[in-house]
Structure formats: structure tokens, C-alpha cells
Amino acid sequence: MQSALAKRNQRLHGVGMSQQNTTSPRTFISYSWSSPMHEAWVLSLASRLREDGVDVILDKWDLKPGHDSIKFMEGMVTDPTVMKVIMVCDRVYAEKADARAGGVGTESQIISPGIYASSTQDKFAAILTEADENGKAYLPAYYRGRIYFDFRSGDAFEDSYEQLLRWLVDRPQHVKPKLGAIPEAILSATPTAIGTQSRERRAEEAIRQGTANAAAYVREYGDALLPELKNLTPALASGEAADEKVLAAVEAMRPYARQFVELAAVTARYGHDARVWDAVLSVLEQVGRLMWRDSDLRSWHSHQFDAFKVVGHDLFVSIVAVALDEERFDLASTILGRSWLVCVTEGANRQSTSDFTVFNQHIESLEHRNQRLKLNRISVHADIVHDAHRKGAVPSFESVMQADFVIFLRSLGQSTQSRWYPFPLVYATDRFSPFPVFARSESEVYFAQLAPVLGVPDLAEFKRRLVDADLSRRASQMFDHNGLAVKYLANADFLGSRA
Structure with a gap:
């Protein structure tokens, strides 16, 4: 049967130990002659460490008659070949170290500067063998606050001994993994929509609980969402490549769009009050208004609202998608049958509302980007939608394509104000x-x-x-x-x- 010692060595050194540097570490043990029993305990510990491959230096073995005890201690602490120094701490050791009394006091005067030297901190470690009546460790003042090996419990001796041995032979139980690359998903992730987070959570909880004021909470969330999105309107100037700023604005709006869709998904799953879904669509309608300039705005760039057209389309299709995923066909039908008050109308005898095709707008800045960078893509907008709904997104890109196909088929059978072009389906x-x-x-x-x-x-x-x-x-x-x-x-x- 394999011995306990052999099993421990196997755990410590591993299968490939013979291929690594196995030089026995030289270690000096500093302790006090507190009692014959304590001395015997130290001697037993030192003997076992030597059996396990640690070259222990102990005064009982290595300080010969006629040797200078102070030079011996100095050598053990300062000798670069002595890789580790163990301080066996009991009440007597701590008192002598603090009082700088006897051999322990001399060693302490040599050890303490080394402990505070950043280059040698790992050379010293304390073993705790005794504590006061309150359980407070007996440690020298210069060592307090540092990690020690606790040998007070006889029942836990083996675990403590293994931890000590691992430290001496530099085989830690927990090895730091090799530093890898930061996941691309993290680097490309957009930040959380902090500005609206608390109101979204309050609305979501009200929907889950079915409270009577859930619709009001959704509208409050919308009141917070609109100014957050408006603040992300890209500042464009004539003569510059607007597409870069448009895409940057879209990415900045992504966390808000994702948060809104998650709220819609909760409504589709848990909401049974028609007023709540109507409140969700009212918020979507307000976002849709951002796709066009405010009637009070007298100066603007032709691509200034393109980012809102990208996000508005994505929100519309995504909300249809989550309704279909939850098989809430009543909700999907409502969103496609609704009249949307989103587009600023100018002139007389024109309808103020639009059908769902208002959310499917041609975006010139994306077309210019395709030409400017010679991307040769069938639809840059389709690529943007695809990238926004990668694995783990809600809804998935599969669900987005399904929703877009359903919307497209609906547009064929009715008189709509414009055609619904299902560009995400280029991937299908x-x-x-x-x-x-x-x-x-x-x-x-x-x-x-x-x-x-x-x-x-x-x-x-x-x-x-x-x-x-x-x-x-x-x-x-x-x-x-x-x-x-x-x-x-x-x-x-x-x-x-x-x-």
C-alpha cells in the first residue's frame, strides 16, 4: 500500500517533478528554548521536513561547540543560499523578540529588516504554535498582520504541515493560471444603461407581480429613456465621413436598446394587462420620433438622425420577435396593426400617423460607408443587425430574421405607405x-x-x-x-x- 508520505509527495510534486528543478531548499528554523517539550516538537518538525527533502538548518545540529552563535544566526538569515527562514512562534518567542532578549532577540534584529525588504518578503514565514486565552496569536510585533502557518490544532497538523511544505518547496496548491487574452465578447461589449436601470427594474418587477400600476412604471421608464438617447445624438459637420460617428452613436445606444427589449420580453411573458403592452408601444413610438428632426430644429445634418433609424428599426423588429418567441400573437398583431405617430408631417392634407413600415427606413450614411470603404456588402445595415444579435442576445438573430420575414409577408397583403424591405434576410x-x-x-x-x-x-x-x-x-x-x-x-x- 502506498504510504501517506508518498501520497503527499505525489500531490506536492506531481507527475512531471523529475523534469523540474528539485534542488532541496535550504531552510533555517528560528525558535525559543521555551520548554523541553517545545524543543522536542521543533526537533520532530525539522526531522520530518528533512525526510521530505528540505535541507533544514537547526542549532541543535549545526551550531557546534566553539562556534560564534551570533555569526551563525547572522549567516542563516543573510546567507543567500538559505532560501527560507521559519520562525516558530509561541509566547516566549514573541516576548523575547519584542524585548530583543537572548538569541531570539538577536535573530529578530536581523530578521525584521529582511521582512520589510520587498525583495525578500517571501523568505520569511511564521509558524504559530500558541495563542493567548482570547485566541490572539503570539507573534512578534514586526510580523503582526502577516500570513502565518497555524499549528495550534493537533487535528489539523497534517493540513498545516502540507501547506508549510508546499511553501518551502515552492509547489503551491493553487497555481496562478497562464495569462490569457481578454475575451473579444468583453472588449466589444457595450456598457450597461445605468441612467435608466432603476426605473426599468421597477417596471419589470411590477409586470412580473401583475401590479395595477405596471403600465405607469413603464411610462416612467420611457420618460427616463428618451433624454438618455437624445444625449447620444452624434454631432456631425459638413464635409466629414458621418458614418463613423453614426455607428459610434449606435453602439452607445445599444445598452438602452437591449434593456428596452428585455422589458418588452418580460411584458410578453408575464404581462396580461393590455395597458402594459400599450405602454411599451408608446415608449417605442417616442423612440421612433427621434428618427426625424424635431419641428423646432432649424439647423441639422442630413445624417444626424441615422443612428436613431438603425436603433428604431432594431427595436421594432426585436419586439415583434420576442412576441413571436413567446407565442403572444395577440401582441405581435397589435404592434403591426397600430397607427404610429412618429413622423413629422409638413404641409396640409397629409396623414399624421404611419403604419409599421415607418420603422424601415433607407439609411444613406450606411450606403456611403459601403462605397467609401469599398466593402462590397449587399447590406451594411444587415451586418449591423447580425452583429447586434450574436449568440446569447435577446432576441437571437434567428428570431430577428423570423420576425422580419413575418413583417415582410404582412406588408405584401395590405396597402402600406412604403414597402418593408427585409434586409436582415440577406443572411437567409x-x-x-x-x-x-x-x-x-x-x-x-x-x-x-x-x-x-x-x-x-x-x-x-x-x-x-x-x-x-x-x-x-x-x-x-x-x-x-x-x-x-x-x-x-x-x-x-x-x-x-x-x-
Whole structure:
């Protein structure tokens, strides 16, 4: 059977120990002759350390008759080949060290400067063998506040001994890992939206608890959100590349957008009061107004509001996405059927409100960026949405594409003020599997729940829409004629195929 000593050495030194520097560390033990029992304890400790490969120097072994005891002590403390010095501290040792009395006092005068020298602090360590009636350690004044090895408990002796031995042979139990690279996800992460955090949490808690004033808390959150976003409006000047500042502003707004979507997700999951969802959409409407200049603003840059157009679109699609993920088709239908008071209207005889397509705006600064940097991207905006919804984001990019596809299909069947161009679906041009809501719509019952979101009365009407010649032509020409497999994404051949 393997001995306890062999097992401990195996833990200490590891399998590859023979390939490392195994020179026995020279160690001097400083102690007081407090009692014969204490001396015997020190002698036993020193003997065991030598058995475990530590070259212990002890006065009983190495201070010969006729030797100068002071020079011996000085040599042990100052000799660079003596790598470690152990101070065995009991009441007598601490008293003599503080009084600078006897051999211990002499050693203390030599040891104390070394302890305070930053280059040699790791050379000295105390062993505690005794404490006063209050449990306070007997340590020299110059060593108080420093780490020591506690040998007061006989039951814990083996653990204390192993810790001491590890320190002597420089084999710590906990090795500092190799310094790696900072994760890219951390470097690229946007900061937390501190300015609105407390109000968002209060609104979220009220929604979870179903309190009567949850909608009011959501509106209070919106009141705090708007000025935070306005403060991030990029300052643009004529003649400069505006796209860099627009993208920087978008990144600065990201934590606020993420926070708002999380609140919408909580509402979709826990909110059963229609007033709460209406409050969420009212906040979204206020954010949407930032996509255009305020009517009082007389001087502005043509790209000054592009960052809000990016964020506004992302918020709209993301909120539809979380509603679909939670199968809250009632909420998704509400957001797509709502009239939005967001765009400043100028002149007479023009509608004041817009349909959902108002959140899908062409953004010139992103087009200029594509040309300026020769990126040759089909849609820089699609890349921005993709990067904002990487793994772990809420909602996922898969959910965002699904929501965008649903919104696109709804826009085909109704008279909208402008077309909904589903640019995030450039990432789905080589996809031939249906999105989840359409895969589940093989069930007639499930499709009947989804139908109001798509703006159709029944499955037959939706299938007619999917085979419409205009849709086929538009889908084939989309994304620089890469095309979009609408019928496959919508699971057209299997919709309603079972009850």
C-alpha cells in the first residue's frame, strides 16, 4: 500500500517533478528554548521536513561547540543560499523578540529588516504554535498582520504541515493560471444603461407581480429613456465621413436598446394587462420620433438622425420577435396593426400617423460607408443587425430574421405607405428550412393563431399570397438577385397539413 508520505509527495510534486528543478531548499528554523517539550516538537518538525527533502538548518545540529552563535544566526538569515527562514512562534518567542532578549532577540534584529525588504518578503514565514486565552496569536510585533502557518490544532497538523511544505518547496496548491487574452465578447461589449436601470427594474418587477400600476412604471421608464438617447445624438459637420460617428452613436445606444427589449420580453411573458403592452408601444413610438428632426430644429445634418433609424428599426423588429418567441400573437398583431405617430408631417392634407413600415427606413450614411470603404456588402445595415444579435442576445438573430420575414409577408397583403424591405434576410438567402412559426403552422390550429399577425383571414388566402406572381418576381430579384426562398421559409407545401 502506498504510504501517506508518498501520497503527499505525489500531490506536492506531481507527475512531471523529475523534469523540474528539485534542488532541496535550504531552510533555517528560528525558535525559543521555551520548554523541553517545545524543543522536542521543533526537533520532530525539522526531522520530518528533512525526510521530505528540505535541507533544514537547526542549532541543535549545526551550531557546534566553539562556534560564534551570533555569526551563525547572522549567516542563516543573510546567507543567500538559505532560501527560507521559519520562525516558530509561541509566547516566549514573541516576548523575547519584542524585548530583543537572548538569541531570539538577536535573530529578530536581523530578521525584521529582511521582512520589510520587498525583495525578500517571501523568505520569511511564521509558524504559530500558541495563542493567548482570547485566541490572539503570539507573534512578534514586526510580523503582526502577516500570513502565518497555524499549528495550534493537533487535528489539523497534517493540513498545516502540507501547506508549510508546499511553501518551502515552492509547489503551491493553487497555481496562478497562464495569462490569457481578454475575451473579444468583453472588449466589444457595450456598457450597461445605468441612467435608466432603476426605473426599468421597477417596471419589470411590477409586470412580473401583475401590479395595477405596471403600465405607469413603464411610462416612467420611457420618460427616463428618451433624454438618455437624445444625449447620444452624434454631432456631425459638413464635409466629414458621418458614418463613423453614426455607428459610434449606435453602439452607445445599444445598452438602452437591449434593456428596452428585455422589458418588452418580460411584458410578453408575464404581462396580461393590455395597458402594459400599450405602454411599451408608446415608449417605442417616442423612440421612433427621434428618427426625424424635431419641428423646432432649424439647423441639422442630413445624417444626424441615422443612428436613431438603425436603433428604431432594431427595436421594432426585436419586439415583434420576442412576441413571436413567446407565442403572444395577440401582441405581435397589435404592434403591426397600430397607427404610429412618429413622423413629422409638413404641409396640409397629409396623414399624421404611419403604419409599421415607418420603422424601415433607407439609411444613406450606411450606403456611403459601403462605397467609401469599398466593402462590397449587399447590406451594411444587415451586418449591423447580425452583429447586434450574436449568440446569447435577446432576441437571437434567428428570431430577428423570423420576425422580419413575418413583417415582410404582412406588408405584401395590405396597402402600406412604403414597402418593408427585409434586409436582415440577406443572411437567409441560402436557407431552405422554414422558420419555426411556419414549421409549427403545419397544424391548422396553430396557423389560425398566427393568421392575424400575417394579416390574413385564413390559410387559403395566405397560400394565394405566397404564389402571387409579384411576390415571386420581387423575391427572385431581392439582394442583388441572390433571391429569397419565400415558399420554403414559409413552409408553403405543408401549411395546415394536419389538425
